[in-house]
Amino acid sequence: MSALDQASLHQLYSENNGWLKSWLRARLGNTADAADLAQDTFVRVMTARNQVPIREPRSYLSAIARALLIDKVRRRTIEQAYLQALALRPEPVEVSPEVRLSIIEMLVSVDALLDELGPRTRGIFLAVQLEGLPYATVAERFGVSVTTVKNHLVRAMTRCLLVAEH
Template sequence: MMPSSLAVLRDFMLQRYDDLKARLTRRLGCADMASDALQDTWLRLEGKDELGPVDSPGAYLLRMAVNVAVDQQRAENRRLTSSEAEALLAVPDPAPGPAQMAQGREELDTLVRVMGELSERQRGVLLAVRLEGLPQAEVATRMGVSLRTVERELRSAHEHCATRVRNLLSP
């Protein structure tokens, strides 16, 4: 009865381990990587139940070990180093904190209150241009006024809001 391919590969690996390691070290350029790859190769062989016929056990084991090393290298390249992980953890959270959120709410409330002081036309122009993003010419057509009037009302609304908000929020 012929020994199974797995038995042949295991025996070959046990008898020629040093030769396989030397060849793999030359191929990979690192003895530690070669040792790790051969160990994982052995574990993969141990985990197999069947294997088809193998013509050249040495070439088969070497190719298998190289593939294992490539897989290990790919996995290693996907992992973050500890310094990379620390750098990511040190990145400040761009989300506003509670104090910034409270300040933003206060500024928004102040702006809404100040916009209530505008004339109806100024408020309509400001909201249409800045909030809805409409072109000034379209706002002029909708409101039945000239483009120059829309430009003037928008500038006046900006100046009023900027001045009043600055005065109300400054300590």
């Protein structure tokens, strides 16, 4: 990063950090989370910034912060669902913090993958994989042929394998 880049980043930070924290605090109701998310926003700006000048810094920063906030809420929702599923198990399950973090990271990745599939492919994939429905039943439910169900499953499974390789 050149001195000019550092100077413009410093200016962006000093002119907008307080505003961004207030903007986030109004949405989160929590000063500590707002400060963390503001910091994450500036880290994202620092690592992704290109040489194009930012014309509307507050609009730019709030868009990044909004995306990070959505990710945070989504992750929290997934974590709560995981903890509820553990609590519903008949026998207690002890999971180390490291394994728990790994499981939650995997669940977040699966959620993002499912989100990328598109509604029909996602619905077909979940009907077969989670509900255990036969292809013919899924085809009837979605009003498509069994061949179309298979094609959607191939698309979903291929995407899963690509994500698993990374």
